[in-house]
Amino acid sequence: MxxxxxxxxxxxxxxxxxxxxxxxxxxxxxxxxxxxxxxxxxxxxxxxxxxxxxxxxxxxxxxxxxxxxxxxxGPPVPGRAYTLTYAGPERHDGEAPYTFVVNGQDLDDARRILHTLPFFREWYEEQRDWNAPEQDPDVLFLASPRDSHAGIPDLGCYNDLRREQAALWETETVTRELAPVRPELEG
Missing domain, CATH: 1.10.287 (Helix Hairpins)
Structure with missing residues (x-):
């Protein structure tokens, strides 16, 4: 969290x-x-x-x-900050959507990255209808430039996941750097 x-x-x-x-x-x-x-x-x-x-x-x-x-x-990650806003089932009751911030090369890249982060994935699964757990979670991506855009939100609360992103990115980078020196396992 x-x-x-x-x-x-x-x-x-x-x-x-x-x-x-x-x-x-x-x-x-x-x-x-x-x-x-x-x-x-x-x-x-x-x-x-x-x-x-x-x-x-x-x-x-x-x-x-x-x-x-x-x-x-967290260690620096490539790209720049992007705000991504999602509305879960609470939107049916008039509640505000959830806003997340990650780094990416563009909005699509930021969205792809967000979907890999454990915090977001946990939040996403929590949006599933308890009475119909076999259905996909009731989540909408709000793509309007007012809701999802380059930079951080001007106002309000948001979930800044760049530290989590950085920790995962650093682990993946180390793994990629070590890959060429890892001996192949014979089968």
Missing amino acids: AETIDFIGEIHPLLTQFRQMTARHQAQIDGYLDSDGELTDEVRQDFNEAKNAHNAEAHNQLVKVIERLTDLC
């Missing part, structure tokens, strides 16, 4: 750490400058060593930020 992530609560500490680091670096660099803001030859080597240490620390901080963002969002 899709989970709600407090992106601001997750990202603000990373920004705070970065700002504290750059302020500390700047204060150290300022200590090497004379009253005219110039670097003298006597401190140039110490200055360069400090800058190298700062660069290494900044690199490590960037790696940490990228790792955390990947944890939050």
Whole structure:
């Protein structure tokens, strides 16, 4: 099931750490400058060593930020975000449809991808009539550009399945990359 992530609560500490680091670096660099803001030859080597240490620390901080963002969002997947809207049996009672967001190359690709994701497949099966389980679920794809389109919805709630998509895509990519090195099993 899709989970709600407090992106601001997750990202603000990373920004705070970065700002504290750059302020500390700047204060150290300022200590090497004379009253005219110039670097003298006597401190140039110490200055360069400090800058190298700062660069290494900044690199490590960037790696940490990228790792955390990947944890939050999942690894990048190809394509762009698409909104796909489906109405289940609740539409007969006047209730709103369900909206999902995945990445794809175009709307058809996004729709194909959505249909492979476990969250969507579970939702789809839940739309089956309990009194007639042998019938297909009562689900309609809302194809109008207002309901299904490139980008994320402007308003309202939606099920963002891009993290689930990313996890599956990464697994499939690793499997595809390993396939050529896997020995064939003799039968």
